[in-house]
Amino acid sequence: MKKILVTGGAGYIGSHTCVELLDSGYEVVIVDDLSNSELEPMKRIKALTGKSLSFHQVNILDKDALNAVFEKEGNIDAVIHFAALKAVGESVEQPLRYYHNNITGSLTLFEVMQDHAVSKIVFSSSATVYGDPETIPLTEKAPIQATNPYGQTKAMMEQILMDTGETYDWDVIILRYFNPVGAHPSGEIGEDPNYPNNLLPFVSQVAVGLREHVTIFGDDYDTPDGTGVRDYIHVVDLAKAHVKSLEKFATTDQETLVYNIGTGVGYSVKEMVETFREVSGKEIKTVTGPRRSGDIATCIADSSLANTDLKWTAEYDLKAMIESAWNWQSKYPNGYKG
Ligand code: NAD
Ligand code: WQD
Numbered sequence: 001m002k003k004i005l006v007t008g009g010a011g012y013i014g015s016h017t018c019v020e021l022l023d024s025g026y027e028v029v030i031v032d033d034l035s036n037s038e039l040e041p042m043k044r045i046k047a048l049t050g051k052s053l054s055f056h057q058v059n060i061l062d063k064d065a066l067n068a069v070f071e072k073e074g075n076i077d078a079v080i081h082f083a084a085l086k087a088v089g090e091s092v093e094q095p096l097r098y099y100h101n102n103i104t105g106s107l108t109l110f111e112v113m114q115d116h117a118v119s120k121i122v123f124s125s126s127a128t129v130y131g132d133p134e135t136i137p138l139t140e141k142a143p144i145q146a147t148n149p150y151g152q153t154k155a156m157m158e159q160i161l162m163d164t165g166e167t168y169d170w171d172v173i174i175l176r177y178f179n180p181v182g183a184h185p186s187g188e189i190g191e192d193p194n195y196p197n198n199l200l201p202f203v204s205q206v207a208v209g210l211r212e213h214v215t216i217f218g219d220d221y222d223t224p225d226g227t228g229v230r231d232y233i234h235v236v237d238l239a240k241a242h243v244k245s246l247e248k249f250a251t252t253d254q255e256t257l258v259y260n261i262g263t264g265v266g267y268s269v270k271e272m273v274e275t276f277r278e279v280s281g282k283e284i285k286t287v288t289g290p291r292r293s294g295d296i297a298t299c300i301a302d303s304s305l306a307n308t309d310l311k312w313t314a315e316y317d318l319k320a321m322i323e324s325a326w327n328w329q330s331k332y333p334n335g336y337k338g
Contacts, residue, residue, distance in 0.1 A: 003027040003075055004246065005118075007060055007109060008082030010037035012191045013124065013180055015045060016239040017080060019189070022049040024243050029073050031066065032083065033059040037192075040336040044188045060105040063112060070116045078120035078249065079113060080242055081106065084153070087197045088128070088294065091150035102153035103160075110164060119170040121161065122245045127178045127231075127260070127299055129155045136266075137231075137302035140176070140258045148294055158258070165255035172255060173245040178231040178262030178301045180238050182321040183328035190328030191235075192335030200232070200322075203273055204329040207282040214284065216269050218291035221298075227269035229298040231262035234316035234324065244310040262301025263314040272322075279322045280330070 004021055008014045009030030015037075018028050022045065030042070034057055042055050054073065058065040060083050070076060084102045085091070091098040113119070130138055131145035146155045158174050165172040181200040183190030196202040205211045219226040241261045248257070267275075277284050306312050316324075332338060 001025060001027050002077040002246070003029060003073065005029045005031060005069075005073070005076045005079045006082065007031045007079065008084065008124075010034060010039070010041055010055075011082055013177070013235060013238060014080075014082040015041040015189045016184055016235045017082070017242045018045050018053065019048055019184060020236070020239040020243050022051040022053065026246070028053040029069070029076065030055045031058050031060065031069055033057060035059075036085075038336045041189050048184070048186060048188055060109045061101070063108050066108060066112045067115070070112055070118070076116065076118050078122070078246055079109070079118060080122045081109060082124045084124065086150065088148050088150045089197065091153075092148055092294075095149040098149045098153055102150075103156060106157050107160070110160070114168065119168065120249050121170065122173045122175060122242055123157060123161055125154045125158055125174050125176045126151065127176055127262070127301065129158065129176060130299070132296045133299065136298050137264060137300045138260060139302045140260055140305060162256045170255060171249050171252065172257070173248060174256065174258045175241055175245065176258065176260050177238055178233050178260070178299065180235045181232045182234040182236065182316065182324040184236060185324055185327070187324075187327040187331040190325070190332070190335070199269060199272060200325055203276050203284060204325050206284050207276060207280045207326065208329050208333045210333065212285065214273060214286045215289040216273075216286050217289060217295060219288050220291075223268055223297050225268050225270050228295060229266040229268050229300070231264065231266050231300045232272070232318065232321055233262050233314055234321045236324075237314040237316055241306065241310065241312045244312040248310055257309070259306040259310060260301040260303045261306055262303050264301060264303055265318075266298060266300040267318055275318055275322050276326070279319065280326045
């Protein structure tokens with residue numbers, strides 16, 4: 001059985017990916033410092049899959065501790081690297097913290113991988129590397145022009161991995177996620193932010209009564225209804241793209257492969273709120289405010305390369321994404337705290 005080390009496996013996307021990995025017959029080793037997550041999802045992943053996993057509370061910046069994990073676990077076939085800080089606004093306020101955690105942490109991980117002859121990695125990148133795109137939908141060939149420190153860490157990591165892949169003959173798959181949303185259909189695991197940075201967790205918290213209203217960040221964009229348009233992707237579809245990436249390693253000898261992971265369909269802020277109202281039956285008050293600094297009008301993926309090359313296609317539509325988000329939020333209004 002193949003053993004996969006998952007950094008950041010206790011987090012939102014990581015926890016869903018661990019379920020898919022265990023369901024697909026992989027052995028899972030999680031490394032997470034729990035700086036933005038909790039232990040509870042570990043129990044729920046085990047309950048959902050009926051499988052055990054190995055968890056290490058370790059910061060990837062701690063090389064000795066990371067080395068000890070690789071030594072103890074032995075025979076790691078590949079790494080899926082989720083661990084990172086991810087809030088765009090916070091990265092503008094605390095660039096050094098973001099560069100240190102995301103770049104130095106990743107470099108430390110790669111050095112430990114190299115020391116243990118582990119040479120396959122799937123990396124979490126983001127559509128944010130494209131900045132404000134000139135052409136929609138975005139193919140992987142679009143220029144890289146990140147506009148904030150968080151996005152820069154992703155662009156830099158991509159370059160570091162491309163160089164590493166070429167020089168040391170690593171197999172690297174870079175997945176550029178568009179806007180991940182939703183939760184596991186069971187409602188047992190989901191996104192659990194203290195203060196949401198993203199639209200859908202905010203809408204969910206308003207629907208469940210934790211917050212009073214959603215602020216729409218600008219309704220004067222050059223889009224059909226004036227609000228921002230994004231390519232939302234169900235987190236379970238995204239998780240499955242990681243399993244497909246591991247399968248791809250068996251059939252390729254290319255050092256670095258890059259894929260956009262989205263649906264190819266864009267929805268506006270107003271459409272997202274309206275669909276949430278329909279699904280939840282809740283009122284969901286909105287207030288229109290000014291544009292959020294750094295936001296763009298439209299971001300939609302061309303994921304045809306992932307469709308053909310990874311044999312991966314997004315299966316969940318918008319309604320299913322929002323139903324799963326609402327199922328999780330209404331079952332556990334305070335997330336993992338109950
Ligand atoms: P998350 O915060 O829920 O998960 C990240 C996990 O990494 C957390 O459990 C956190 O505790 C852990 N972590 C952070 N720094 C660490 C360190 N130094 N050592 C060990 N563990 C550490 O975030 P997520 O939404 O699941 O995102 C996962 C990955 O996907 C990140 O790399 C993120 O940048 C990327 N991404 C996320 C989105 C999104 O909208 N959620 C979009 C594109 C890309
Ligand atoms: C979506 C739309 C907002 C909140 C971010 C990161 C990106 C990636 C995914 C990590 C936009 C509008 C939002 C609110 C609103 N993360 N909005 N009111 O900005 O597309 O992408 O998350 O890699 O890097 O930048 O996602 O969910 O924040 O916003 O009107 O309270 O909703 O203006 O049009 P975004 P988002």
